[in-house]
Amino acid sequence: MSVGTHKPEDAVEDVTVWLANEFSSKLSPVAVGAIVRATHRDLQGQIVAEALGEMLHRLARDRIVRLVRVL
Template sequence: MTVRSHRADDVVDEVGVWLAGEFAGRLPVSEIDRVVRATRFDLEGSIAPEELGEMLHRLGRARLQRLLQYAPATQVRIPQAR
């Protein structure tokens, strides 16, 4: 494994944590992780390595927002006070 790949893995982990914080409670962490990893795969070789963090965050966030847009709304029930 090269130094560059270690750095890329760190960037992917950092973006995953950032997006998990943003989408927590609305999407499962496993789905957020899957989207981030798939997005990294899609970007590899298509962009300059130093742009990975920003592009991964932007594209990953857009994809997660799209998932929420098409997911059925969760109904929240608030218990009635006595």
């Protein structure tokens, strides 16, 4: 994943691929993508563009971890 990604759509794609690979045994890529997109919507306008990749990855990963714990 490129933490320095500045285009929002690139960050969403990068994070989705990264997390889909990490959690492939627990969730489908479609489910991971939905979580990443929802997380991106929650972060829009809340953080500076330069931090989007890292913050999106951290928050989406945290949400996925919490979800798979209850599955």
